[in-house]
Amino acid sequence: MLAQSCSTKKDKFINRQFHALGTKYNVLYNGNIALERGKDGVNNEFTENFWELLPVERMKVDEDDIFLPGQTKNADFERAEEKAIKAIQVHGMNFHGKEKNPQIDEAYLLLGQARYFDKRFVPAMAAFNNILNKYPTSDKINQVKIWREKTSMRLDNNEGAIEKLKRLLNEEEIEGQDLADASAALAQAYLNTKSKDSAIAQLTIAAENTEIKREKARYHYIKGQLYNEFGKKDSANMEFDAIIDMHRKIPRSFYINAHIEKSNNFDIANGNDIEFQEYLTELEENRENRPFLDKIYYRIAEYHRAKASDSLSEVYYNKSLRKIRSDQYLRSLNYETLGNMYFDKNSYKTAGAYYDSTLTAMDKNTKPYRIIKKKRENLDDVIYYEGIAQTNDSILRIIGLSKAEQLAIYTKFAEDQRLKALEEKELQEKAVQQQKNQTVAANNFDKRNPKNLGNPPGLSRDLKTLSGNKNNSSFYFYNATTVAYGKNEFLKLWGNRKLQDNWRHSSQSANIANTIQGDSLTDATIEDKLFNPETYLASLPTEQVEIDSIAKERNFAYYQLGIIYKEKFKELELAKSRFEDLLENNPEDRLILPSKYNLYRIYLELGLNLKAETMKLAIINEYPDSRYAEILLNPQSELSKDENSPEYIYTNLYKQFANEEYAAVIAEAETQIKRLEGDDFVPKFEILKASAKGRLYGFEAYKAGINHIALTYVNTEEGKKAQDIITNAFPVLEKKEFISDDNAEKFNVIFQFENNAGEDIDAFIKILDEEVAKIDYFDLKTSKDVYDENTTFVVVHGLKSIGGAKGFAELLKSEEKDKRGRVVKPKITRPYFAISSPNYAIIQRHKNLNAYLELQ
Template sequence: MKTVYKVILSLFGVLVLMQSCSRKKDKFINRNFHALSTEYNILYNGNIALQRGIESVNNEFTEDFWNLLPVERMEVKEDIFLPGQTKNADFERAEEKAIKAVQKHGMNIDGKEKNPQIDEAYLLLGQARYFDQRFVPAMAAFNNILNKYPTSDKINQVKIWREKTSMRLDNNRGAIDKLKRLLEEEELEDQDLADATAALAQAYINIKAKDSAITQLGIAAAHTKIKREKARYHYIKAQLYNEFGKKDSANLEFDAIIKMHRQIPRSFYINAHIEKSNNYDFSNIDRVEFEEYLVDLEENRENRPYLDKIFYRIAEYYREKGSDSISEVYYNKSLRKIRSDKYLKALDYETLGNMYFDNNSYKTAGAYYDSTMTAMEFNSKPYRVIKRKRENLDDVIYYEGIAQTNDSILHILSLPKDEQLALYTAHAEAQRLKALEELKKQEEALERRENAAAPKAASNNRLATQAKLVGARQPMSLNSPQQNSSFYFYNSTTVAYGKNEFLKLWGERKLQDNWRRNTQRSDYKNESVASNEEEEKTVEDVRFMPETYLNSLPKEQKDIDSIIKARNYAYYQLGVIYKEKFKELELAEDKLESLLAKEPEDRLILPSKYNLYQVYLALGRHQKAAAMKTAIIEGYPESRYAEILLNPNSELSKDENSPEVIYANLYKQFEEEAYVEVIEGTEAQIKRFEGEAIVPKFEILKASAEGRLYGFEAYKKAINAIALNYSNTEEGQKAKEIIAKALPVLAKKKFVADDAADKFNVIYQFENNVGEDVEAFIKRLEEEVAKITYFNLTVSKDVYDADTTFVVVHGLKSYQGASGFAELLQSEEKDQRGRVVKPKITRPYIAISSPNYAIVQRHKNLNAYLKIQ
């Protein structure tokens, strides 16, 4: 009987369950069945996946405390995904759960949703899409709730999320209006109020209304229950106060973060300390106490992951204090602790570079600037600034090297012979001692290797003996001691290095007693030294002989004059570089005054005085400026500098005598193919403006004109001269690039086959000194060309060389077509009365492909082309 009841009850339960599964019946049991299934099964798992995805987004995001933090911890990426693709599997799972809840448990009866959990399913759907950065589908999900479920208990959250999505779609103004309306119309509390005001603050920041954002962030920080959000809102608020210069208010916000200590991420705590220390007014605090405060931050074991920033802050403090040596130590300590903060690495390197630059250590500064660029985003604005500074530094390093080397040589030449000998004797002895010290280190290293290898060798010998006693085969390691051995002579690289160093120090030696004696030295090819000669004098390498250095000094006056000339030009260039590129006016003053004191050649005196006059004015040394102005006007009354000083407005308006206008006029002549005039004009201006920055521009314009007029070899010679003489200018660098990339291509003079070309020309040749009317011929030719409508033909007048001009028809499609066109022009046309309507153009012509015409113009080898036709 009991079994029957169990069966009946089971059947009844199954019947009730089947009845409740229906989504078309608006019954109590149906509604609650689907609501419970939605909430405690599908949405539960979906929300777990969503939270897991949010955590992964947070872990991927790296806080950039150097800039204003975003209100929401999420980095928007520009990756493009196809429909159906997702960036995060957890968000994809959350979305699937939300869609499943709607599809399987939605109870839309008579236009109304009877399952109270479906609005939360749509909210989950929108959030999953939002964090997956698919903002348009997310907006659709949130709008669906607002349209279909206006009475939902989640409606305020949905409105906040919709406006956050709207901001991600760059509709900040609309988001601000709707969030303000929400705050006015609804009594939001706790987390909802915090989320709404935080979103509103981000919208204000996006439209640059940062003062309005401060108030909203204060409300958000006061009402959020999440500690990390509270710290974030306080930190952003402090950053905004710092932007407005309100350091006291910013410090109050930093204090609020510091008080939370271990309740928040350590990064906020440390950065709050560092930023607060940046706001201290040292006129009102004890420096000793502040230094103790920095030391406490450094020595706290919990702060070890953040020592890179702490060391940087300490370095900045000591640099501000004027203790450059201590600050340099801490900058380097900061660099050693950096893990992934490229911005901090760039700051460390750049600051160290600036410090060395200020100390005139330009080579070291350049190395630090190189390291700075490796830590920067390529081709960003800061990268380009450092790159330009580094390139300018190349000039300084180059000319400082010339100035220092040549000054040193000239100083030594000015000394008496005995002082020169004493100086180089001391230098040679220092070199000898240094070499002996190196040799001693090598011997000690060899001895250490031998001592380290001895126990292992002894052990191997014992193993070999044991193997022999038992008749076993020896291991490979015993037969081949070279393998895995630290013994000196088993390392071929070490042996080769030792031999090379021995030869440099002692020369070629025989294997015999007293090998150190000078008489024991032998050459590679001649070993005829008498064995019975014994001298006590030890062998001397050429590096250790003062005569080596004395003999290297220049003897001829022309060589000394060349050194003086190069030194003077280097001083002038340094003065201009410091003045124009780095604005280091005192350094420029020192270099230019030193140059004038050395009585340089005439070409450098006037521009040096004018630049020095401008430096004096900029430094406020008006008496010196007035004296220099008088010296220029009275000493060089016909110069353009005197004209500029007497009439400053002429320079401001770029009068016709300025180098820029002269260059522009010459370039215009170049475009008009007046190459002879361009070459003559540039030569005159190079002499006139010698020593000035514009000279390389005239040089490269002259090289281009010579190439067009005289061909490839002349162009190659001129470009090589520019690369050599102006190597550290922009034009010099351009010349080097041309030599490396363009010249190998331009050097090709092999003519191409006609069937490999698709454009052809017809050339008519004119001798310039014959007096033929070229313009009249061009006019006749253009009239005939205009009658040809099936080709786009054009006529040009091209210079071939100083004696020859070409009139060229362009646009023909084949060699036969070019020849046929020229032959067509040689025939007459008559009217019905027999009168000549079109006279013949009987002038000889040359048909040539466009590639071959370019080769002919480039190498001036028309005769070579005609020989192969």
């Protein structure tokens, strides 16, 4: 009987039962165990991101999850798939197209699930379709349909999945977990298609019918998130309360995040503050919540910030940062918020440091990262100019005081420095004495316990207690203060000795006395200067030229700060104060007009209409011929980009530059720079002028122009570009040594013309083009290049050697015969010189033609 029942070729009752039992309790049993183990692994790998709308199914699919045929990622899913295939191949009993083993449909279901969780959705779809086609009467048919539509959604066929799941729910009488799974899958399809209101109804059905508490909590949480999106806070709180009521029946992360989301819905304006603070304190003090203190502290910090308790909120933001383990998003939120707080307090350097930390916790390929990065870059300018403004303001304020007042301020400052130095010295001496006492105690302990002398460090608990640990240690080299003090004492005793053998020998001590004496004298001199108020008084500028320079630098910093706050940060109040302070400080004429115009625009935006009208009249009356007055009198001119706008003038001037009208470009650029003083377009005209001067007068003129831009417009795009040119391009452009013709690949023939000779250069080029067109074995081109204000070159490009260039030029000068055999004089007899393309670039750049010709 046993031998006969093993056969899959006989359609007998005993054969069917034997293979059904073997399939169910052996192959599929082990396959399902492997599947569950693999699902647990997937769940453990998946980290819930409660900052975003949770997915209905706890599985993340990345774009890089691509597998070759036969390739798998998870060994457990591979084993489950092998068991399912074994069940189908070894225990299948197909007679006349009908399967007699009732467990084979479950084997295909296991096969599809294993492939699904291994993120191989196309093979999974094939397995589910096989059941639907071959086993339509299976008792697992509804589960199979649900799994097929879940797979379809993973393949981005959400519309088809919605249609088929709705048909399943309408036509079939399903209940229990199958109904929960179908509704949850349909909810995810609705979420994928942005039909969030439809998803809520399906999540409600799923939460009511599932018996798995973890899933129930997930469905309630997603509903709460959706209700919050719709602004229905009461409904959201009901969902979060449902999760909180499950308490220890669900993962702690859902319980805590439900509390936090519910607390986010607290009405600060009308709610009971005392009860809410007690609620938050209870969350904080509950020992079970320790793994989630980072989020709890962040929520408490947000509450205090909303109540304008910035000092308390900062404490809790920092507490949250210290508790964060892996939540990089929360880390970035804490750093960004702290940065914003310090920015609002005008502590720009500290704000910049927090923004730097924010960027380290963010994904670089995201829009929020780019926003923070741009804000941080803009902050560089603020930090730079605020530093200048504050420093120069302090200097000018001190200079404005009487000598007696100056002396009183610096006397107090010097005394404070002396007291700090004494305190630091006392701390060092105490630390050294403490170290000595502990060393004596440790030695005495070792004498009383000889066995400990041979023990490795750390074996004796008493020794460990005496010596401490690295974080809270009395060990000499773990204490920075005692180490620094020890270094000083060593130098005083032994001098500055080399690290070598026999360093203590007398031969090495010849200069100890001098070293000690010199060090003592140096220390004494430094201390005398630090604690002497006359030192600081002597550092104050006294020359009027120097004082004026400080004031001028301060005023320019105020102007730049006004522009930055207005344009980049939209901080109109800060911009207003900077421009108003600037105008009160007797600024240069070039800053007055743009500052007044910017103040006019700010007054309008702040609703200060009376001040705006006063400023408008001042600009029109005091500067009637300015561009700003024209804009105020005719606002449409600015919008239409008329011929007086900087954009229009710059565009035309650039066209002249491209046409090599360098002298005209320089003259017009200088005119516009004076006319538009303080305008954002001025650096662009400066760049154009520097480039034109470089083309006309050579590298040194270009270098001077670029250096001026880099120094004058430090924090503009043009200033940064100029600095980049100085750093990276100048080392290459400065080279004026000619290269050997053997190292060049392209050569030119140059015909030289004097601009004031009255010769028709264009006529010459026309004749030259006709002659060049006769040469078909080279790809030759001609051009007219300005050399300097007195000289123009006509150039033939495209020759391959210096000899070839000279030969071509001589060919142009040779006599020819016409069709009748008569000798025709050459059309081009003008002098020329041949030059390689690299050397031609050098003579154009450095205007050293004569130096090149002397070498020929």
